[in-house]
Amino acid sequence: MDVVSPELNSLLPDEIMDTEAIIMDDDPPAESPAASGQSQPSDDSPVPMEMDVPAVPEIVSLCSDAPPTQLTQAGTTSTPTGSTLCSTTSATQLLLTSSTVSSSSLTLRPATASTLTSTTPKTTSSLSRVSLTSGGLQKLSAHHQIILNKVASSPGADTTRSQGTTTTTPGGQQFMVTAIGKSGQPIVLQLPHTGSKSTSVQGLGEAKANPQHFKVVTVSSASQVSTLQAQQLKTVQIAKKTQVSSAGPIKFVFTKAVNNKGLTAQTSVSNVITGRVLSTSSPVTPPRTITLSETLGSSSKIAISPLKSPSKLTVVSVASQVPNSPQKSVSLPLNMAHLGHQILLQQSTATSPAKTMKPVQTVTVGGVGATQFKTIFPLSTPSNVQQIQVPGSRFHYVRLVTATTGSSTGHAGSPITNSSMTAKPMVVNTTQVRMSVPIVPAQTMKQVVPKPLTSSGQVLTTQTQQRLIMPATSLPQIQPNLTNLPPGTVLAPAPGSGNMGYAVLPAQYVTQLQQSAYVTLASSSGFSTPTGIQTQARLPLNGLSTSGAAFRPRKPCNCTKSQCLKLYCDCFANGEFCQNCNCTNCFNNLEHETDRAKAIKACLDRNPEAFKPKIGKGKEGESDRRHSKGCNCKRSGCLKNYCECYEAKIMCSSTCKCVGCKNFEESPERKTLMHLADAAEVRVQQQTAAKTKLSSQISDLLTRTTPAITSGGGRMPYTFVTKEVAEVTCECLLEQAEQAELNQQPQATAERMILEEFGRCLMRIISSAGKTDCPSINC
DNA sequence: GAGTTTGAAACT
């Protein structure tokens, strides 16, 4: 049977289909042609993903009774104590990619078909503009396609509730229910199953376990349904082999513990959605519970965690349940971006780059192959990126808003109704997703550690000073490095990397792109238009976006031998392209994206922290800012800019290995230097002020004397007051004085006579200035 | 502006 109806297919990105294909390894060819075109190698070797051990005790709890579950995300295996990974007949792979800030809870409870119960997943809160809130759970039967919609809360809509509807098709057929809706208006989408093509359909009693596919698709809905601007799809795909021995309903509980720290209004610690019990085809299957716990805490990172970065991607591979496990309860911490989004831009349609794209978040569970994790937020139109200026924040934000056109997607305008729910039919793509991406001013990274911004729930930043441009090599290749991506990193087509490449652009570059009102998204499917950005993006001046130049200056580099592909180059190290630099043989640009990607990868291979900010927060009780590695100065005494600590205006710490360090709090040399520096700064300021004032005065003077200059045929006024003129004038004045004296005039009268004569003299001078070069004055 | 110094990055 068709796993996905044509309508839904149009909604699903290629990656989903690809994942599907991977999951159904033993299944007939994937029904989606797009899947075949995917370049995502499913058998990639485990990708080293940066993972932080979740603070939550239990992490993964998906067990399968099948053969080894391939956990492609190696990091995910580092589950905390208590987590269990079990292999089942079919590896269940859970790939949870979330860039949402929101807290979300999902509950999946497969139950026996007969006992299908309707549950209303409750989303207690959604913390972010793009929230994972709610999901209606749906389906389950033996071979089961589940489409779960999550409702993304629009900004301000912190609490979103959607009701999912569980519909069971007769005979345990594939079942899809998608709840789409905005806050308070859950929309359930039910996809008709064609019933025959499903590769996952297998006899329940087969010795070989049947993979169950639970596809959860979340379509976020904007608060404004009428204006379809964006869509967000979340797909959870769970491939699970049905255990013959297993009896009873299988309960999936997706629990997302939300760490609202740093977020706005939401303060709930955890949001748990009570999942509905979905019946499986096997009535005898004992109830099983798989709980996926999603923790947004800072400590629970699984992937893409650039140093408390607002952007995180979570990839989790989870195996299916262990057979005969009466009750398995597992918590899977999902590292959702607690403050922001990792954004990968991708063409939604391989063949039509200009086609409107939908932001998609993919959550995949199941599959034998390597985990294909993707968080894709395709941008389609030039207006996708909106610059956001946050008062008081030094960050640069980009709001990604996908504009959806009615004709862009096949599902557009196709109302999807819920057969069993009261949800209103709603156009799927009346969704709006807004994502705020903080852009870190690279120049200030060394100087100041930005404080977390907790303004509105819409825009959140961390103190992360991530800076990186990721390579344009194949996505799997760079996946391990995605953990170091700076906030707002965007995948874009790599002009020089062929059609398979991604060019991960620094967020600031996105801003640059938006200046030119053009963003081209690459697709891993190989149909990208490699020259999109390159040819159309108007790059602003070096490191200066046209709008952010004022607060984001950066010095041009002067690299000569490094091709600007080494960390020697500040541009490269800051994750920026060289623009208006003085470098020679520069490869730090889109034209050499392939080389650049390799260089980035090499850097990250050498040091995974290479692109992370060196100046970060110190330990408890220590200074807020400290050098992560510490300096290694020998001769400078750490009192020159050679020293990175000094350059960053921070004290050397215990991590430093410097010799003869004088860069400590009580250092007299340092104090003297600081005083001198302060004094010098004051002098500079004074001089600047004086120059400004003088310049202003001169300008004013020139303005006022302009008539005199012009009247004199270009001669300055003083040139008319020659010595002779002065003498004559004086004689005239003396003559008046004598006259007054002779006439015995009072002193006041004498003074008045003299002044009047002086006035006449001046008038004569002025009048004669315009007539002759040598004015004559006669009393 | 040329040359020197310096320390991080890269390399072995």
Added chain:
DNA sequence: CAGTTTCAAACTC
């Protein structure tokens, strides 16, 4: 991991 080399910025003249 330590020693060496390379590199570009900082600094000096």
